[in-house]
Amino acid sequence: MTGAEVLVKCLEKEGVELLFGYPGVAICPFFDALLDTQIRPVLVREEQNAAHAASGYARMTGNCGVVAVTSGPGATNLITGIATAFADSIPLVCFTGQVESHLLGNDVFQEADISGACESFVKYSYIVRRAADIPQIIKEAFYIAGSGRKGPVLIDLPMDIQLEEVQRFSYPKELSMRTYKPTVKGNGAQIKRVISQLKDARRPIMCVGGGVHLSGAEAEIRRFAEAHQIPVVSTMMGIGVMPTEHPLYFGMVGNNGHVYGNRAMNEADLIMMVGARVADRSISQPDLIMTGKIMIHIDVDPAEIGKIAGPNTPLVGDIRTIFREMEKHEIQTTTSAWLRTLQGYKTDGADREVQNRRSRSIKGKTLADPAQFLRELSLAMKKDAIVTVDVGQNQMWACANYVVRDGSFLTSGGMGTMGYALPAAMGAKLACPKKQVVAVCGDGGFQMTMMELGTMEQYGIPAKVVILKNRTLGLVYQYQKLRFKKRYIVTELGDTPDFEKLAEAYRMQYFHIGSQEETQDALQAFLADEKSAMLVCDIDPEALA
């Protein structure tokens, strides 16, 4: 049995059904061994997209996404994808081929020190030195990637190790790692403290982040908020924890968030940060959430607690486990007056939004309004549909206007990686073949990963792609407009390719929205069937996000 055969057997034991990859000589033994298994490899068109696709897959299945690429350029192309997953704590196990062990360090053909290069954005990395170590390493890798604060793990596989003969195979049943023991259960005394602080609070609020999704605690959070009538805001990564139109949900906070959401945070007397990092884009003034308030920070990663703002009550553990524990306690809260105030803010904000929209349309613009379009798109999609959103203006509009009902909202938050949406949509569709999956991109981000239309066609992945077309890199264009007095440079995309022909080339259906009036009909046709389709919506390059 070779090392590669041992490796794929381990993957089978871990329940891997699908992986994303791109071959090269240095990873060939691995792919060869894959032929004799049930594991399906998906050949992407560029390595970075393998990681994004695996990320979409991991976020929808809750399991680790698996990636396999070759050494050198294959591995370095993967770096952005790994860093993106790391920033959003997405569990991936990434295999990279490597030159033969005895050649390591000699700068031979397609050699790159990938474990060194990725050191600061993997949760852990291995360079395999003996084929006999493979089972233990794989067991550890999946455990590390998928537990505690999740994240990518890299395994570098020298060619000779993949070919090395191993006498016998046994996969470790249990794992006891000497140094790695994440906290799952919340400290009982701290939980009691949280409960008593909640009892005393008059204006409590929960701010939920991506950690809630990663822990699979959406239902627990909803139940808790409803049972105690606690209002909820979210960070960008926390969108979808609460349905957008839930009466207790007050939108996204942060620079690009809802005014009423930020106002709610500022006026609260108790903030529960749940699975959120207090990141700069969501909390731009961390002092503000500390002054005159009680702050409770619940996170699985103790290092996030107190990194930016020192909480009054830290609580380390898995969010789902903690909220299941908290449900057992009796809490009396009287928040009806507080909720009325927040509802008032929200209605005001919504009214202003409608007025803005009206004044925009009065100006006689016939192009579709992107904010309005995203709202209509979300309402036309199935209730449990998955949307993947790229980076830039489209992301800002989507965060503010997309209505999540029972579905999921996936985007690249921490790293803000353009081109994430399309490959992530492929991964999500492969994870949930029965669900409707739509990628929302700008014409800039789309052109970064449009080669993946090839993958979609080859494997028959019927994801749908929306392109907001303004012929600019909108968010930076907008920045140059406001900050650099309209001195535009490298933000205009020219005429952009003929997307209709591109859709035809990849045998996709094509739809187009040239004006506001065409929106509804085009959306109906675009979403009508289960085939892959492209919808291009022309928008005004001067529209601000």
Add this chain to the structure above:
Amino acid sequence: MNRVFQIIVDNTSGVLSRISGLFSRRGYNIESITAGVTADPRFTRITIVTSGDEGILEQIEKQVSKLVDVRDIKELKPNESVYRELCMIKVRANAKERQGVIALTNIFRGNIIDVGRQSLMVEIVGSQDKVDAFMNLLDGYEILEVARTGIAALARGIEHVLYIDDDGSVSGWTEHAKKEQERAARELEEQAAAEAAKEKTAAKNKKTAK
């Protein structure tokens, strides 16, 4: 003010670069870093001298703890620990100047470890203050080269000793003592049980023999 951290890590390849990489990319200061294997060859002890405000020191502890290879990190407070540094100093000294350097070295309980026609090499071991003081006193001489190891440190007494069990759990002295007591009690019980069983079989054998 400088703080000293003791970090116990698994002896894996790349572990030192993971630790030093973490310090550099998060902008933590490293005054000195030393590493060496512990009494148990599976582990390495790293001693890092760093500085920063309370918030940074807390982050250092948390971020280092997060690394998969790290078993334990602890601050070694000055009043509860002993710090030592070894320093080698090459001083330019001709035959006339030699005696002065040797006298100073003796006062500091250092050793002369090499003598050349025009130079002396002094080895001095002590706290960083002592080494600094010695270097200051060498003011009148030309110092040619200096090699300092950075400090190694241990907590005083038995209370701070860390025990790492075979299953990898780290326990302090009191916890370990308790575990040992429990183990001893368990062994006694097992022994008693084994003896009882032996007697039983012996009695049985007697019976059958009858």
